[in-house]
Amino acid sequence: MSQASETPAASVLFARQPIFDAALEIVAFELLFRPTDGGPMPMPFDGNRATSTVLLNAFTQGDLQTVSQGKPLYVNFTAETLSNDLPFDPARLIVEILEDIPFDDVMHDQLVRLRQRGFTLALDDYTDADAENPYLPLVDIVKLEYPHYCNEGFEQIVGALRQRHPHIRILAEKLETEDDLRCCRHVGCDLFQGYFLARPQIMHGAAVATDRIATLKLIATLNKPKVSVREISNAIECDPTLGVRLLKLVNTAKYRRQADITSLTQAVALIGTQRIRSLATLLALTEMEDKPESLLQLALSRACLCRELAGSEAELAEKAFIAGLFSYLEAFFNRPLAELVDSLPLHPSITEALLNHVGPVGTLLETAIRLESGEWNEIPWAPLKEIGIQATDVSAANRRAIQTVRELQTNAGS
Structure with a gap:
């Protein structure tokens, strides 16, 4: 032949x-x-x-x-x-x-x-x-x-x-x-x-897998800073399968509530936007069945670490989460990162962080990558100090991120 x-x-x-x-x-x-x-x-x-x-x-x-x-x-x-x-x-x-x-x-x-x-x-x-x-x-x-x-x-x-x-x-x-x-x-x-x-x-x-691009856009919407309950609900509703799975997950997870949750808006309002968006992001990426589970775990771990590094700065934390998660895009989609980023509605600070590791978001992403590799001395300490983060904060954030990932994976499997 x-x-x-x-x-x-x-x-x-x-x-x-x-x-x-x-x-x-x-x-x-x-x-x-x-x-x-x-x-x-x-x-x-x-x-x-x-x-x-x-x-x-x-x-x-x-x-x-x-x-x-x-x-x-x-x-x-x-x-x-x-x-x-x-x-x-x-x-x-x-x-x-x-x-x-x-x-x-x-x-x-x-x-x-x-x-x-x-x-x-x-x-x-x-x-x-x-x-x-x-x-x-x-x-x-x-x-x-x-x-x-x-x-x-x-x-x-x-x-x-x-x-x-x-x-x-x-x-x-x-x-x-x-x-x-x-x-x-x-x-x-x-x-x-x-x-x-x-x-x-x-x-x-070579055609683009549009369902995967839709997944990226959903995740980008879920993780926008200051995103509203309605925006999150609408984004999840665009994927009926994801909505059903998310409601099932929330109703079986160990969250404090008086009655079962029956709508996405109710779920977001009662459980909280941060946790809902994290769970939805996890489920959305899980739909990519041809990728190893270990890849999802690595992406989620980096995203949670980036968010925890931001501490109490809510807007910075959510930008850092999406930057950490999307830093693995090339592995998920088998396409250049710059090409993928160009097709998504990302904040310029996230784009710059992903492509050039610059700005506060880029500093957090660089820190997470260095921590994963055990390169403590290579962490960008001076830029971190400029945004009020000390060595003790990095260690504490790393411990919190490990716990958050463990909780998310437990809930997603329930």
Whole structure:
């Protein structure tokens, strides 16, 4: 058997379809979700997951320059994914708003914020008969679904858009014949897309495990400084399996209460945000069944040690916990730490601690790493002193962390 036949086939990352200008030069690409195994679309279709998969595979995997050829990339966004902070270069990404997203004040404000950050906005699959759609004043591009209109109707809508919203560029999509293209060019469309010009091309590579990225985002949310009870509850509720397991764990653990806990909000309020977030973090990482249990124990031990080193400084403690935990990301995800950190909503002080071991959080992380290795003399004593931590504090924190880890593992196994 040849060596090539033994190499596993690369996963499908997405499909890429060119977008042309009036001179039929490629000026952009639209990235389209495709199942990683190359099979049929999953049913029911999860638009949020599809958008997240495309974004992660395009912007955090491989060579973006190869994917984009230096041109902007159109990506479909759902209402939920639009509400997230987009950690991508506005010059590279065109935010394509799905036509079925309801328009309201919240959506209006979100689109205004995206425009202020420099993102180009496109309205997808437009089929209205007039130019009164509330999205139009906020977008830069409207994609007209050409097959929906007769020739006269198409010319009328193009004219109405030109008159009412002269700032908008008009993209004619779903062009399947030369006559379709000729008509759209004749009425003055700016951009063109469809099977007649080019079919979507499947792009292959090493796909991102989106469920694991979701786990990271959940942990990042749980461990934000000053996170509210409601935020923690909402984050856990996004993963029903995690929510059920957490409630079961809390109801079997030896916590003082008068009655069984029946809701996540009740659990967080009664047990306390710090303990709940620690337990949820432990359970979330436990879902990664292909990783050895010892790896989870090491990550959790370092995280607890970092938090205990911070002492009574609550905000610093929670930042230190997430830094300690995420310092093991490369081992969990088999990807570069810088790449993973870039895809998460982390506080800059945590990012700097993880990548460069600088700042108070970085000092605590460096201290934990030195303690684990038995390098007492290499601990950054001067920076520790600047944040009010003495040698006796380090020893006490280490003892408390060992006890905390033992308690968490006992509860998780009950």
